[in-house]
Every structure is written in structure tokens, then in C-alpha cells.
Amino acid sequence: MGLADADVAAALLGLAEPHGSFVAVKSLATGRYVYASPGLDDLFERTESSIVGSLDTDLMRSDEVQAMRRVEQAAMAQRSVVVSEHRLELAGRRREFSVTRAALGSEFVMALWAERTEERHRESHLQRALAQIEQQQKAIEQLRRELQAGSGRDDVSGLYLRAQFDDQLLREIDLSTREHREFALVLIALDPLPAAAQSLGAEAQQRLLEGLGRMLRANTRAMDAACRVGEHHFAVLLSGVGLATAHARMEQLRKQCTAQIVVLNGHDLGLSLSMGVASFPHTASKQDELLHASEAAVHEAQRRGGNQVVLASIPFGT
Structure with missing residues (x-):
């Protein structure tokens, strides 16, 4: 599957953002984000640049990165939708998210982020x-x-x-x-x-x-x-x-x-x-x-x- 297909899929799921969810697409080969909803930029305090091109290590603590990687590997191995819960320290505050992941062919993984902090x-x-x-x-x-x-x-x-x-x-x-x-x-x-x-x-x-x-x-x-x-x-x-x-x-x-x-x-x-x-x-x-x-x-x-x-x-x- 080519990058253009990932872009199309991400754009479609970007419709979820008005409802408080954000979409990201990551390249498995490089580990870098190739697409991110604008809401994710705000979430990770990227006010001057997008998280596109970033690695998880640029955004999160090492233990948080490892948890993300494990779930991504499970989604790719199972070839099915995988839902996981994550707690991230952002700007000194612990926030909780439900992340739904799905493989896009063999090269990309797509993630739909939904914040659950207030709900929790x-x-x-x-x-x-x-x-x-x-x-x-x-x-x-x-x-x-x-x-x-x-x-x-x-x-x-x-x-x-x-x-x-x-x-x-x-x-x-x-x-x-x-x-x-x-x-x-x-x-x-x-x-x-x-x-x-x-x-x-x-x-x-x-x-x-x-x-x-x-x-x-x-x-x-x-x-x-x-x-x-x-x-x-x-x-x-x-x-x-x-x-x-x-x-x-x-x-x-x-x-x-x-x-x-x-x-x-x-x-x-x-x-x-x-x-x-x-x-x-x-x-x-x-x-x-x-x-x-x-x-x-x-x-x-x-x-x-x-x-x-x-x-x-x-x-x-x-």
C-alpha cells in the first residue's frame, strides 16, 4: 500500500476530529508520523510545527513509547483493530487516552486518539x-x-x-x-x-x-x-x-x-x-x-x- 492510500484513509478518519478524536498515521519503516490531525499538534504542544516527521521518542517518555510500540506490533501481527488505554505525562499533567489502531497494508499503522481524562x-x-x-x-x-x-x-x-x-x-x-x-x-x-x-x-x-x-x-x-x-x-x-x-x-x-x-x-x-x-x-x-x-x-x-x-x-x- 502506498503513502497516497494512507493519506486518503487518514483524511477520511480526520472527520472524527470535530467529535474530540484525532487521527495519526505512522510509517513502520521509519517510525515517523506521516500524517497527524491538527488536534494532535495542540495535544503535544507543537504550536509552530506539526508532529509529522517526528518519532514517538520526540513526544513521550521512554516507558510511554514502549507501550505504544507493543500495541502497534500487536495490531500489525493480528491484522485487526486493536484498542488500548494509555496514560501520558503532558505539560506536567497526567492525561488518559483510548487509542484505536489498525494496519494500513504492511507499511503504515493508523491510530485514532480519544481523550478520556475527564471521563476517568x-x-x-x-x-x-x-x-x-x-x-x-x-x-x-x-x-x-x-x-x-x-x-x-x-x-x-x-x-x-x-x-x-x-x-x-x-x-x-x-x-x-x-x-x-x-x-x-x-x-x-x-x-x-x-x-x-x-x-x-x-x-x-x-x-x-x-x-x-x-x-x-x-x-x-x-x-x-x-x-x-x-x-x-x-x-x-x-x-x-x-x-x-x-x-x-x-x-x-x-x-x-x-x-x-x-x-x-x-x-x-x-x-x-x-x-x-x-x-x-x-x-x-x-x-x-x-x-x-x-x-x-x-x-x-x-x-x-x-x-x-x-x-x-x-x-x-x-
Whole structure:
């Protein structure tokens, strides 16, 4: 391949420069640049002359040159596109770049430079913030466990257990029957972990259970009851609340949970819930039927892909 072909290819890729990327073409025979976008001249502080004709040793430290050379050799040997990350000391400041290389025949290698310095700084700040949140959440959960030790609550979520829920449900049915009023039953299921977090295993599930426990404790009234009724299932009794109001409250809770940051090992796990809302006596007037209706609604929410609230169907008698 001749130099004219390299010029054509470089000119085409030079269109990338307005988007913050720069193109260079280097001769493998001489090690000198035969083409460089104007942005690379600014990058290497060549204000009076271009880097064309320069060697990497004219522009970088020896360790940086060696790293560049290794990747160029890999691109030529593999005859495929190779992407690498490089850190360069330029004007006393460390800057980070993603460089995409491809062979141009057997004589030239082309490189597309994209600066990632600010992006990496943002990522670093985010990781530090997530680490701080994770430490705070661990401290909160440890303090909560110490305060509620021996209280009969679930150790992970801090909520009442299934036995207390069954008792509270019977009392709520009795009270609502005598006073001719409504109440709502909400069943909640944790949605599966996103693929990126599945490798974190049981500890990730525990963090999500702790996070959901915090959200339910903060978003239920004293007259309500929030309980853990299964490994990944929760129930909320909303006293004196009808179906429409219960749906609105649970939709608000779902959105808050989606926005909640639950961190493990620097990863935001994402708190996603499926909810089924039933009411007494409109959905059902018996305990078993009410539970079955809310369970069916949860299953429907999961069938639709999760992260949503579904109302139980209301039967119409003849």
C-alpha cells in the first residue's frame, strides 16, 4: 500500500476530529508520523510545527513509547483493530487516552486518539462516592441490628416476620368488617439482579433486602404493617386505604426504590420491585382469597418484566 492510500484513509478518519478524536498515521519503516490531525499538534504542544516527521521518542517518555510500540506490533501481527488505554505525562499533567489502531497494508499503522481524562476523573469520583455510601449503609444496618436485637424482627430487613403478618391480617379483616371500611394488601417481590451484579451472589441479595427494609420502614405509617413473608417477598397492610390510593402510594414507593442507591463492592445493584395490590372487601372478602388475589397480581407484574405495580382484578358477581 502506498503513502497516497494512507493519506486518503487518514483524511477520511480526520472527520472524527470535530467529535474530540484525532487521527495519526505512522510509517513502520521509519517510525515517523506521516500524517497527524491538527488536534494532535495542540495535544503535544507543537504550536509552530506539526508532529509529522517526528518519532514517538520526540513526544513521550521512554516507558510511554514502549507501550505504544507493543500495541502497534500487536495490531500489525493480528491484522485487526486493536484498542488500548494509555496514560501520558503532558505539560506536567497526567492525561488518559483510548487509542484505536489498525494496519494500513504492511507499511503504515493508523491510530485514532480519544481523550478520556475527564471521563476517568468522573468515574473515579463516582467510585469514591459509592464507596462512601456503601460504608454508611453498612454502619446504619449494623446499628439497626444492635438496637432491635431480641425484638422478634427479621435480622436482615428489620421488618416483622410472617407470624406477625398473619396475626395483623386477621385483626385488620376483623376491624374492617366491623367498621365497614377498606384496607389494602400489597405483596412485593424483589426482581432478579441485573446481569452485571449476578456474580455478586448472596451478599448482593442481602444488600437489596436491607435496602427494601429501609424503604418500607420509611414509607409506612404507624397504623400500617410491613413484614417479610418469604425469602424475597414482603407484604404491606395499608389500614383504611382503598385500592386506588394504595396503587398510587405503591407506585410512588416503586419509583423511590428505583432511584435508591444500594451499593456492594462499588456496584449500584438497582432496587427493582414487582408489586401486587388487592383490597378488602372489593377484591376479596376472605383471607385466603385476598392473599391469592395479591399473589396473582405480583405474578402478573413479574410476567410483564417486573419493576411495576399491578392491581388485582375485582370479581363481579351475577
